[in-house]
Amino acid sequence: MLRGIPSILSPELLKILMEMGHGDEIVLADGNFPAASHANQLLRCDGHGVPELLKAILSLFPLDTYSEQPVSLMAVVPGDPVATPIWGEYEGIISEYATPAIEYVERFAFYERAKKAYAIVATSEKALYANIILKKGVI
Template sequence: MLKGIPAILSPELMKILMEMGHGDEIVLADGNFPSASLARRLIRSDGHNIPELLEAILTFFPLDTYVEKPVALMQVVPGDPHSPLIWEQYRSIINKHAGQGTQFEMVDRFEFYGRAKSAYAIVATSESALYGNIILKKGVIK
């Protein structure tokens, strides 16, 4: 254990966050996401939901300020009437850590899967919210 590091961040996840470089992406995946079949590096975070993981990660992880949209969400499939309430939680957490102007990219489901395949890592969570998946692009420390 170390001081100041939230217990929700496993040693494996902290190692991944430190290894990542500018422009690398990490996926925080909900419980329905095909994490194991898509991941180059899979980090299990069973029993945890994405909002608390996002809060802990953004304490240390800079978002990329050199791109217009450093955060990506999986857009709702056309015809699906679901309206993801969790996105407002994400926006609140990201605004707190990265500023009010942070833009979100809405990504088609299959394009999202493609981005996840090339992401540095995927964190598999127990998040039950539909369309709860989120991609973060790492920035630099200024």
């Protein structure tokens, strides 16, 4: 055990966060996301939701201040009537660490971007459209 490191962050996830360089991206994927078929590196975080992981990661992980929108969410498919209350929760968490500059990426474009991400963290998040991409900044 180490002091100051949220216990939800596994040794494998900490290693990934440390390996990532400026501009690398990590995906926090909800339970419906095809993580295994899209990941260069897949980390499982079963039993946990995205908000608790997001908070823990942002306590250690700087967002890219050189990017206009270092946070990306999967946009709602046109015509889908689903509500996205989790987005407001994300904005609240992000605002604790940075200005929440968020972009919304079309579903299939999000999938293609996820394939290029440094890693995908598969969670048990049940909220729809709860996938989020974080771009790493510098310390």
